[in-house]
Amino acid sequence: MSDFWNAVKTRRSIYAIGKDIPISEDQIEEIVKNAVLYSPSSFNSQSGRVVVLFNEQHDKLWDLTKETLRKVVPADSLGPTEEKMASFRSGRGTVLFFEDQAVIEGLQKQFALYADNFPVWAQQSNGLLQYVVWTALADEGVGASLQHYNPLIDDEVRKEWSVPETWKLIAQMPFGKIEAPAGNKEFAPIDSRMKVFK
Template sequence: MSEFLNAIKKRRSVYALNQEIPVSEDRIEEIVKEAVLHTPSSFNSQSARAVVLFGEQHHKLWDLTKETLRKVVPADSFAPTEEKMASFRSARGTVLFFEDQTVIKGLQDQFAAYAENFPIWSQQSNGMLQFVVWTALAQEGVGASLQHYNPLIDEEVSKEWNVPASWKLIAQMPFGGIAAAPGDKDFAPLDTRLKVFK
């Protein structure tokens, strides 16, 4: 099995995270930079954007997410949500993934025949970026999971970190030390998911 496929197998959704990462914050930043540079995009649009939050900035994200959710989740069933927010907050940091809508609109204007496809291709490219970052973190022994509290938190995130209005929030990836390994992963039968013709 190739090193790359082994890396893919190593990437898992890790929810039990702590502050104790086996690499430096500079290394995390380097991973995200390399991923942003080298992840493919349709028409080489390079529309993906990322923000990395550490320390108090990371805590601020999950505090504001919790308070935003408090407004929409019934009080009598808020405890599990609060617990989940605390688990994300206990991680070392978070990567925020965005797509720059100005780039996408520019491509739609330039290539009108494909206009309806550019938002779809943009999401696909961003998914690849998320996967690259996630897998690269796993290779370094850093756990992570992928969260989607957008669009509920979009306005607060944009305001708090002065994100350009054209950046659309796609996902949030809390990362940190692995406090507990994820359980076994179940797989649907491959013969229902893959066809090969020769």
């Protein structure tokens, strides 16, 4: 089996993460940079944007998220929520994924016939970008998961890291050392998910 398929199969949602990653922060930056450069996008729009947070900046994100959730989660449900935030915070960093709405709106004006499709295509492109980063991290032995605390944290994130107004937060990917592997994965029958006609 090729290295590609090994990487695809290795990528899982890893929730038990730590700070002592097996590669350098520079290597993480290189992974994310290459993903941004080489992930496909509709009409070559290149509308995906990322912010990479390490160390105390990463910790700050999950502290901010916890405080934001504290305002909306009932007090009797707060314990599990705080545990989840602590598990993400225990990692080494987080990749924040955005879509630049200015690029999407520009394409909608330029290609009015497809205007309704551009936001959908942008989400698909962002999913590809997320997947490339996630799989590349897994291939280097770094665990990650994909989270969605937007739009609850959008304003705080924009303020804290001077994110442009046109960047819409799509997802958060905390990453770190794999402290415990993912559990067994159940697969629905492939015959119900795939058809082949020859």
